[in-house]
Amino acid sequence: MENYDPKKIESKWQEKWLESGIYKNYDREKKFYALDMFPYPSGVGLHVGHPKGYIATDVSARFKMLQGYSVLHPMGWDAFGLPAENYAIKNKIHPKIAVDQNIATFKKQLEKFGFTYDWDREINTTDPNYYKWTQWIFLKMFEKGLAYEAEEPINWCPTCKTGLALEDLEKGLCERCGTQVVKKKLRQWVLKMTDYADRLLDDLDSEDLDWEELIKEQQRNWIGRSEGVQFELRVIPASEPESKEILNQVQNDNFIEVYTTRLDTVFGMTYVVVAPEHPIIEKLKDEIENYSEVEKYQIGAQNKTDLERTELQKEKTGVELKGIKVINPFTKEDIPLFVADYVLGFYGTGAVMAVPAHDERDWEFAKKYDLPIKKVIEPCFWQLTEPGKIKEGEPFVERDAILAIVKHWKKDEYLGLKWKKVAWQTFITGGPEEGQTPEEGARMEVLEETGYRNLKLLRKLSMVHSQFYHVPKKVNRFAHFHSFLFQLENGEQETISEKEQENHEIVWLSKKEVSKFLTPDSQKYIWENLEKENAYTEDGILVDSENFSGLDSQQARAKMTEWLEKEGIGKKKVNYKMRDWVFSRQRYWGEPIPIIHCEKCGTVGVPEEQLPVRLPDVESYEPTDTGESPLAKITDWVNTTCPKCGGLAKRETNTMPQWAGSSWYYLAYIMRGISNFQFPISKYKEAFDTWLPVDLYVGGAEHAARHLLYARFWHKFLYDLGVVHTKEPFKKFIHVGLINGEDGRKMSKRWGNVINPDDVIEEFGADAMRIYEMFMGPFTQNISWSTAGVSGTRRFLEKVWRLNSKIQTTNSKIQNYKILYLLHKTIKKVTDDIENFRFNTAISAMMILVNELEKEEKISVADYEKFLIILSPFAPHIAEEIWSKFSDKFDDEKYRRSIFLQKWPEPDEKYLKDEKINLVVQVNGKVRDSIKTNADISEEEARDLALQSEKVKKFTDGQAIKKIIFVKSKLINIVI
């Protein structure tokens, strides 16, 4: 047989596969839809990082084909967007032409990998036939009230002269050109994605989704759902002297609405902050005495970019609105009102109740401006571990308690108690007697328990609450600890009663030892916060909150909300970080938004039969100075007739963002399989029902958050329309780890570390490259490229090739059991590993098998062909070539058909278990010997065998055996 020459065989099979249409087995019973994130065809072509995900879906696709599935595995182009437009501006070339060139390059590069793509289904988001459907979906959203216009301050890039959604910013700079972004008001189209927020969140946990937790968490964070309360704060003139009395007399309707998730802290509200954008400032400008100062602050905040805000993160700024004040509806007290840019205009209500004692940002602000800090939550701890674990279902006995930290009279040491009857280690604790103040109680406990008498009070500490099971008293205890820090004046000590001595032992602890010594979390907390001063942001027990005092945070929130609702000044509210999707761009190279503006009829959707609204040709692609789209200058195109009244009207000149086309493209592949995108949508219903959902979706984690959210949103909308029958588009999503350059840095022109796959294929062949990318490490992990590594997988394929000369041509029935055992284990492992995206270990298992096969004189064709089939998803060309060569030697019809029309081998159970094993013998958990023995050896036999071993005897001689651990077919551990 001639030498392995990938160049020759790879192009040969690629042509043959394409001609025969071998992958288009769309009429089988079970289906598998494998999808890649389609590429943006940039001018620089592919680098070796791109194909990693494509290879993985191709392996999966071929694997499923061999298992008898109909497999849909398409590819297309996401070709709208800024880079193509910028390229066009720079090179004075129509973006359409540039895009077509780039697609041709990409396609040529991809074809060299031998992927199973059905190119008949190729799509391109810039094809009018394609984007008429993108426009159609938008129209449907418009009809359902999900697309609306809004005049809002948006992020404006002065260089690109375009508006950018927040998602398009990079640290306050324009993602494309790096210019600092400023705020500008522009009319925008917005999609009401927040209507779908709950479903987008909840369905992440549905069984329809088999996603990595990592990606789901990303989606959850993006949606950022929080449950809280929104309520009104009345604003009154500061000149009113006693707000409590005048409250009912004030006849105004000036309110600020605030949103909070921590209503339990409301009695600690000592001021209120509004965002610089808040309308109350404008509304009450006559009342605000320092309006000019406020105005100055507003302007300053407005001109701040996100970057500047980030830099200023540590130092909070703000201005008090003098002349007005706000009433806390719970306390009826008046408190000052501030404007500060640490409150965001677009989240919640743009106003917050500030509780410095229990919020870190408010704390910082209050410290800086010397505002009162009122503590209303005290820490509470729930003992969840033994000793002292809360007994479920038993009532709590509430007790006041004291806690004393006692410092040594000279040294920096503290008194601890080691309890004798329980495994507790604590400070001095106890319960005060009737009529005692807590401090007196504390002094008494110290005296009783330790005998020390001369205490000096250093500090009264914050109260701490604790729920635990009181072991000596056998009750669940809800203790309220009054805490004190004492120092002894001297070592004078009385005798301790016998009873106390039986209970605990006294120890002096150095500062370092204390934390480790203490058992209860509550005491650890007190100790660790002894010298710290900051906001307490956890839940706890309410104090100084009138009749809500004593409740825990959770109960308090419920009751306070009830009260607000009863008073009619507040209600429960769910908030989302996720905002509606700003959907328009003032750009040329995007889908025109299919809307007509008519003076008489208003905003009218373009009728379905008039779609697509084609992108007209323009002379210059630059946006206008006003920020309008370049389309606005093409009067022929802009001027049209109103579909409703027939009068003169103007077209919408904004275009859609790049995200639009990629939000439904997985449906387009299905549609393309039937016709070239003809109306109506119902035509495709059956095909959607057949193919959806996508069974496997692979792409970069960096696109995962936004793209997946947008696509899921559109899919759910189409589900509501009855277009698709699944709630979720993608059953399984796996993110592909990036490939960095050999120097470990991101592959980029700048570092000169870009590797072109063409070169790698030229030198090593596509199969070697495919195997290398799957072998180089765990699939989802980022990893550096190594060209030397490819030579290793090439060597592996050379070995595979040479095995061909070892094939036994005589029809011998003799079986090589050693190989059979290994082969079937390998089949099992490769099958499991492909299912679970562990391609690296699948390949290493095949390498082990090949290394063994190489040592044999002869190998049977039955074994070899099974191996070839499990190799074929990874290295399709070489597998197909060797397979086809079998027909020269063996007269079997199957060898004249493609290997990809064969059946994936099933591992034979009887070869999966070994008869002989190496029994590992441990002494005290350390390996001392390994004995070859029968797999089904009993414990007694194993024990005798182990104890006979000389190596083991060395360690066990003269020792009593305490215990023997026996793990069947694995190991025996002798504990001495």
Added chain:
RNA sequence: GCCGCGGUGGUGAAAUGGUAGACACAAGGGACUUAAAAUCCCUCGGCAGCAAUGCCAUGCGAGUUCGAGUCUCGCCCGCGGCACCA
């Protein structure tokens, strides 16, 4: 700061709580060769030892366990995402 992921030889890495380093790269030595390439064989975590072997070793420190790379807690470092979210 918060959320998520990770830290194992010279390198990429493997390891249902059960022999740490499979498989591969690089390196070194050898065989074949006039020579080179290719191929094949050997060595390849550290320390000690001629060896058998022993001890140490999976970022650091504790803990659970007969037994921990794997589980728990605390810390350090790296990467990714989000960023004043009330």
